Amino acid sequence: MTRIFFAIIMILAGLGTSAAAAKTLVAEIDLSSQQLTVVYKGEALARWKVSTGRAGFRTPPGTFRPQRMYREYFSRQYDGAPMPNSVFYDAGYAIHGSYETSSLGRPASHGCIRLSPANAEKFFDLVVTVGAENTAIRVLP
Template sequence: MALRLLAVLVVVLLTHLPETARADRIVARVSIAAQTMHVYRDGLLLHEWPVSTARAGKITPTGSWTAQWLSRNHRSSRYNNAPMPFSIFYHGHYAIHGTDQISRLGRPASAGCVRLHPENARLLFAMVQEEGTANMRVVIVN
């Protein structure tokens, strides 16, 4: 009986290993100090991009989150319907998204979100669509 229980346990664990191994296939690591994002897929660095995080008086929270949901053509409900193309929401109303303020990338300028060049945001959005939000981790450090 114990041998049979062990065999069932092994089968259950093995059938769930691929799912577990896929966790965090994509990692977007944002440095507030450097105003950069490093994008990793399966542990390999694919991209380094300039970003804009929170300007003075605003906050980009630090921490680690799983992506929650995607919105291709999002508009801000907080900031005058501002465009937020290719949004990847990760913590409440905080998202990684494209911006039309390209000249401000590389320095703090946002209300708290992580802004990217729209082409970079499109590329990251497509990666997350392909892998699924559960397989994307957003890490923000000072």
């Protein structure tokens, strides 16, 4: 899967803006299975474990678009916790890397969608390549 990811990034990077703009990237997060599926042009490219909102914290369901992105970000709410490769999609909610990888696959966050740092970087790079305007984030209950 990693080779496929980088091949797509390289192909898209070589395309003109208009060709890249015609592409669609979807991050589909299933809260019940704690998985994120990356879909490009209707084809599932990868499926990764995530951690979403634990008891007392909620990851809001719905369909969103990336609003802002940061390679390096530190939480302003939670003691400066590192949030590498953050893709914010709904106010303070983001898909981002987490160094607490042992928690992936079960609810453990304050509401954000946590990925391993390597997968967060892949997702971030895909959003940059395809364009935030061509990316959808679907959070399913």
